[in-house]
Amino acid sequence: MEKKIINLGIFGFGVVGQGLYEVLNRTKGINARIKKICIKDPNKARPIDASYFTTDPNDILNDPTIDVVVELINNTEDAYQIVSTALRNGKAVVSASKRMIAENLPALYQLQVENRVPFLYEASSCASIPIIRNLEEYYDNDLLNAVEGICNGSTNYILTKIFEDNLSFDTALQQAQDLGFAETDPTLDIEGHDPKFKIVILLLHAFGTFVKPEEVYNFGISHLNDFDIQFAKQRGCTIKLIGSCRRSNGHVNAYVLPHLIKEHNLLYDVYNEYNGILLESAFTDKQFFVGKGAGGTATGSAVLSDISALLYNYRYEYKKIIQNNSPIFTNDVQLKVYLRYKSPDQVDLSAFYNISEKYESPTYRYVVGVINLQKLKEANWLKNKEVNLLVLE
Amino acid sequence: MEKKIINLGIFGFGVVGQGLYEVLNRTKGINARIKKICIKDPNKARPIDASYFTTDPNDILNDPTIDVVVELINNTEDAYQIVSTALRNGKAVVSASKRMIAENLPALYQLQVENRVPFLYEASSCASIPIIRNLEEYYDNDLLNAVEGICNGSTNYILTKIFEDNLSFDTALQQAQDLGFAETDPTLDIEGHDPKFKIVILLLHAFGTFVKPEEVYNFGISHLNDFDIQFAKQRGCTIKLIGSCRRSNGHVNAYVLPHLIKEHNLLYDVYNEYNGILLESAFTDKQFFVGKGAGGTATGSAVLSDISALLYNYRYEYKKIIQNNSPIFTNDVQLKVYLRYKSPDQVDLSAFYNISEKYESPTYRYVVGVINLQKLKEANWLKNKEVNLLVLE
Numbered sequence: 001m002e003k004k005i006i007n008l009g010i011f012g013f014g015v016v017g018q019g020l021y022e023v024l025n026r027t028k029g030i031n032a033r034i035k036k037i038c039i040k041d042p043n044k045a046r047p048i049d050a051s052y053f054t055t056d057p058n059d060i061l062n063d064p065t066i067d068v069v070v071e072l073i074n075n076t077e078d079a080y081q082i083v084s085t086a087l088r089n090g091k092a093v094v095s096a097s098k099r100m101i102a103e104n105l106p107a108l109y110q111l112q113v114e115n116r117v118p119f120l121y122e123a124s125s126c127a128s129i130p131i132i133r134n135l136e137e138y139y140d141n142d143l144l145n146a147v148e149g150i151c152n153g154s155t156n157y158i159l160t161k162i163f164e165d166n167l168s169f170d171t172a173l174q175q176a177q178d179l180g181f182a183e184t185d186p187t188l189d190i191e192g193h194d195p196k197f198k199i200v201i202l203l204l205h206a207f208g209t210f211v212k213p214e215e216v217y218n219f220g221i222s223h224l225n226d227f228d229i230q231f232a233k234q235r236g237c238t239i240k241l242i243g244s245c246r247r248s249n250g251h252v253n254a255y256v257l258p259h260l261i262k263e264h265n266l267l268y269d270v271y272n273e274y275n276g277i278l279l280e281s282a283f284t285d286k287q288f289f290v291g292k293g294a295g296g297t298a299t300g301s302a303v304l305s306d307i308s309a310l311l312y313n314y315r316y317e318y319k320k321i322i323q324n325n326s327p328i329f330t331n332d333v334q335l336k337v338y339l340r341y342k343s344p345d346q347v348d349l350s351a352f353y354n355i356s357e358k359y360e361s362p363t364y365r366y367v368v369g370v371i372n373l374q375k376l377k378e379a380n381w382l383k384n385k386e387v388n389l390l391v392l393e
Numbered sequence: 394m395e396k397k398i399i400n401l402g403i404f405g406f407g408v409v410g411q412g413l414y415e416v417l418n419r420t421k422g423i424n425a426r427i428k429k430i431c432i433k434d435p436n437k438a439r440p441i442d443a444s445y446f447t448t449d450p451n452d453i454l455n456d457p458t459i460d461v462v463v464e465l466i467n468n469t470e471d472a473y474q475i476v477s478t479a480l481r482n483g484k485a486v487v488s489a490s491k492r493m494i495a496e497n498l499p500a501l502y503q504l505q506v507e508n509r510v511p512f513l514y515e516a517s518s519c520a521s522i523p524i525i526r527n528l529e530e531y532y533d534n535d536l537l538n539a540v541e542g543i544c545n546g547s548t549n550y551i552l553t554k555i556f557e558d559n560l561s562f563d564t565a566l567q568q569a570q571d572l573g574f575a576e577t578d579p580t581l582d583i584e585g586h587d588p589k590f591k592i593v594i595l596l597l598h599a600f601g602t603f604v605k606p607e608e609v610y611n612f613g614i615s616h617l618n619d620f621d622i623q624f625a626k627q628r629g630c631t632i633k634l635i636g637s638c639r640r641s642n643g644h645v646n647a648y649v650l651p652h653l654i655k656e657h658n659l660l661y662d663v664y665n666e667y668n669g670i671l672l673e674s675a676f677t678d679k680q681f682f683v684g685k686g687a688g689g690t691a692t693g694s695a696v697l698s699d700i701s702a703l704l705y706n707y708r709y710e711y712k713k714i715i716q717n718n719s720p721i722f723t724n725d726v727q728l729k730v731y732l733r734y735k736s737p738d739q740v741d742l743s744a745f746y747n748i749s750e751k752y753e754s755p756t757y758r759y760v761v762g763v764i765n766l767q768k769l770k771e772a773n774w775l776k777n778k779e780v781n782l783l784v785l786e
Contacts, residue, residue, distance in 0.1 A: 023676050027536065028718060128677035130531040137530070137707075138523040138698050143420065266683065269662055283416050283694035284521035286667075290659065290681035301676035305531050314530075317705065325421060 009060030012073035019296025096123035102197035118315035123302035129291040143282035148244035153273035153294025154182040192220035192256040208320025218256035223388040252327040402453030405465035412689025489516035495590035511708035516695035522684040536675035541637035546666035546687025547575040585613035585649040601713025611649035616781035
C-alpha cells in the first residue's frame with residue numbers, strides 16, 4: 001500500500017472549506033496537510049492563522065510542492081478556470097462544485113484523460129453518500145435500471161418542516177439558510193437546479209451518458225401551496241423533490257420533479273437535510289443509500305474521503321463510457337402527474353396524453369393525468385406561480 | 394485502465410453458484426469466463442453442460458490457466474482448505490463463506506499478505522450491500538462510531554411475515570426456506586450465528602479489530618412467542634434481529650440480539666429478505682445502506698462485483714489494521730432489555746444492574762432493566778425456550 005504525505009492547495013474557505021479544515025484536523029491516519037488557501041476577500045475575519053491565506057491563485061496553481069488542488073468556490077466560471085488549469089499543470093483535483101462539473105463534464109473528462117491526472121468530486125453529489133464511487137466501482141457490472149432519490153438537502157429540510165412540523169414554506173426556508181443547508185442563492189435549491197446538476201453527474205457515472213444540464217427538465221417546490229399539501233396528506237403521502245435517471249428500452253431519461261411519496265416507500269423516511277438514493281438493478285432489485293446531503297462537515301468529510309483516495313492513487317475509471325454501450329438520453333417518457341391551477345386559461349390540458357381525474361372549486365382546480373416529459377419541458381404555462389405539478393407514484 | 398480476460402474456477406454450484414452463473418451470463422462488459430466448476434455429487438442433475446464440472450479440486454487449484462478461484466461451498470473446513478491452498482498457489486480468491494472467513498480471519502489476512510494475492514469476500518456480508526468495500530475505501534478517514542443493522546435476510550423475512558402478515562413463526566420459516574432465503578441449517582439463521590459471522594467480518598473492516606466468533610454473544614429469534622410480539626406491538630414497535638459493533642472510549646463491543654425498533658428508526662422499514670446497515674460517524678452522523686441480503690442473484694451479483702474488481706487489480710488494503718490504533722474488543726457494556734419468562738426460577742434477576750419495570754400474569758412474566766452484555770453471555774438460563782430477550786431502544 002503506497003502511503004505518502006500530500007500538500008493541499010484549497011480554493012474557497014466557506015462552509016465546506018471550513019468543514020474540511022475541521023474534519024482534517026480531527027482525523028487520524030491521513031497524511032495530508034493544508035499548505036495554502038486562496039480566498040477572494042483578504043480583509044474578512046478568518047478562524048485560522050492568516051499565513052494560510054493568499055488572494056493569488058498562482059500561489060497554488062504554480063506551486064510545484066502542492067500535489068492536490070481542492071476547489072470549493074461558488075463562482076462557476078472561476079471554478080472551471082481553476083480546475084482546468086490545475087489539471088493541465090498535472091495536479092490532482094478534488095472539487096465539490098456540482099454546477100461547474102455538470103456544465104463541463106465532457107471537457108473535464110477529456111482533460112483528465114489527456115493529462116493523466118485524477119479528478120474526484122464525490123462531494124458534488126449527495127455530500128456524504130459515496131454514490132459516485134459506488135456507481136463507479138460496485139455497479140460497473142450489474143444491469144442498472146434506475147438511479148433516483150432525494151439529492152438536495154435544503155429542499156428536503158424545508159419539505160420535512162412543512163410536513164412534520166407544519167411550518168410555512170418561508171419559515172422553513174429561512175431555517176434551512178440559517179443552518180447553512182441552503183446554497184447562497186436559494187432559487188438553485190427550491191427550483192430544482194442544484195439537484196439537476198447532481199443528476200447530470202450521476203447519469204454519467206451510472207450509465208456513461210453525457211447530457212447538458214439544460215436538456216434535463218427541473219421543476220422545484222417554489223409553487224407548492226397549502227392546497228397541494230392537503231392533497232398529499234389526504235392520500236396519506238408526503239412530498240419529496242426527486243431527481244431521477246431511468247433506463248427504458250435502450251434510452252435513459254432524467255428529470256427533477258416533486259413527487260407524492262407513499263408511507264411504505266423508503267424515501268418517505270428520509271428527513272431534514274438527509275439525502276436518499278435508490279438504485280434499481282436487474283439482480284439486486286432495490287438498493288438504498290441514505291446520508292447527510294448538506295452541511296459543512298458532511299460535505300467536508302466527502303472531500304476528505306476523495307483526498308484520502310488520492311493517497312491510494314484512486315481515480316474514476318469511467319467504466320461505462322469505456323464499455324461504450326451507453327443508452328441515449330431522451331425526454332420522451334410518460335409521467336402520471338397532479339396539475340393544480342386556479343383558472344382554466346392558466347394551463348394547456350391538451351398537452352396531456354390522458355386525464356383520469358378532474359377537480360374544481362372556487363379556490364383551485366386540479367387534474368390527474370398522464371403527460372409526456374418533453375411536453376412538460378416545453379410548457380411555459382408551468383412558470384405561472386398559480387400552477388403546480390406533482391408526480392404520482 | 395487494465396482490462397484482461399480472467400478464467401474462473403468455481404467451487405460449489407448451489408443457490409449462489411447458479412446465481413453467479415446467471416448474472417455472469419446476462420452481464421455485458423465483464424471479461425470473465427467460467428472454466429471449471431468443482432462439485433461433490435457428479436450424479437446430481439445440473440442445469441448447464443456437464444463439461445463444466447469436475448469432482449477433483451486439483452483440476453482447479455493446480456490449473457495454471459485459472460486466475461481466480463470462487464469458493465461457494467457450505468462445508469467450513471473444506472472451504473478453508475480450498476481458499477488457503479488457492480492463495481498459496483498464487484491465485485486470487487473470491488468467497489462468500491461468512492462462517493469460514495469469520496473463523497479464520499487472522500490466518501486469511503496473513504495468507505494474502507504473504508502471498509501478495511487479493512482475497513475478496515463482499516458477498517459474505519449483507520450480500521448485495523457493498524458494505525465491506527465502503528468501510529475499506531470510503532470510511533477509512535472518518536471517525537466511525539458504530540456499524541449496526543439487519544444482516545440476516547432469512548430472519549428478517551420471518552420477522553416481516555410475523556409482523557406484517559401475522560404468520561406464525563413456523564409458517565414464516567418454511568416460506569423463507571422454500572424461497573431459498575434460509576441457510577441449509579436454519580438454526581444458523583434463527584439463533585443468530587449467521588449474522589454474528591458477518592459482524593465479526595465488519596468489525597475488522599470498520600475498526601481493524603480481530604475477534605473470534607465465540608467471543609461475540611448472539612441470541613436469535615427462536616424463543617420469540619406471541620406474548621413478546623404483543624409486547625412489541627403495544628409499544629408501537631417491530632422486532633428486528635440486530636448485529637451491532639459500537640466503539641466507546643477506546644473499546645469496541647459487538648453482539649447479535651433481537652431489538653425492539655420504533656417506527657421512525659430507518660431499520661423499521663427494512664422488510665423481507667432485505668438487509669439494512671446503519672453507520673454512525675463523527676462528521677456524517679448516520680448513514681444507511683439497504684439492499685437484498687439473501688437470494689442467489691443478489692449474492693451472485695456481489696460475487697461478480699468482486700470478480701470485476703479483480704479485473705482492476707483491486708484488493709482490500711485493511712487500512713485500519715495498518716493505521717494500528719484499533720480499539721480493543723469488550724463485552725463490558727450495559728444494555729436495556731426486556732426479559733420474558735414463565736416462572737421466577739427460570740431466570741437470575743440478580744444479574745441485572747437495575748430493573749425499572751416488572752410484570753406478572755398467570756401466563757408469563759417480564760422485567761425491563763439494564764444488564765451487562767458479559768452477564769448475558771454467561772447466562773445459561775437464557776437457553777431455556779420459555780425465556781426470551783429483547784433489547785430496547
